[in-house]
Each structure stands twice: as structure tokens, then as C-alpha cells.
Amino acid sequence: MPTLMDRxxxxxxxxxxxxxxxxxxxxxxxxxxxxxxRGLLARLRGGRRRH
Known part of the structure; x- marks a missing residue:
């Protein structure tokens, strides 16, 4: 059975x-x-906050 990496x-x-x-x-x-x-990463890191 092939491994995931092989597939x-x-x-x-x-x-x-x-x-x-x-x-x-x-x-x-x-x-x-x-x-x-960049916007998504900023939100995930807490860089941009909504009010």
C-alpha cells in the first residue's frame, strides 16, 4: 500500500x-x-482587532 507521501x-x-x-x-x-x-495571518496572530 503506497504511503501518503508516495501518492x-x-x-x-x-x-x-x-x-x-x-x-x-x-x-x-x-x-x-x-x-x-497577510490579512489572514495578522488576524490569526491577533494583529488586527475588531471593535
């Missing part, structure tokens, strides 16, 4: 996995996505 490696080397990786890289370069992630 992940197999998926990432498949055509669908490569497409998803490319899409994730495009999202990561998008300034709007970066701002969303």
Missing part, C-alpha cells in the same frame, strides 16, 4: 498535478492574494 509525489508529477501547481504559483504571485494572506 502526493505521484499526483504532483501527473499532468493534473502540474497544472494545479502552476495555478497555485500564479495565485501566489498575485498582489491581491498576497494581501489576503
Amino acid at each position: 502526493i509525489r505521484r499526483f504532483t508529477s501527473s499532468p493534473q498535478g502540474r497544472r494545479m501547481r502552476g495555478q497555485a504559483e500564479r495565485y501566489a504571485r498575485d498582489p491581491r492574494t498576497q494581501a489576503k494572506v
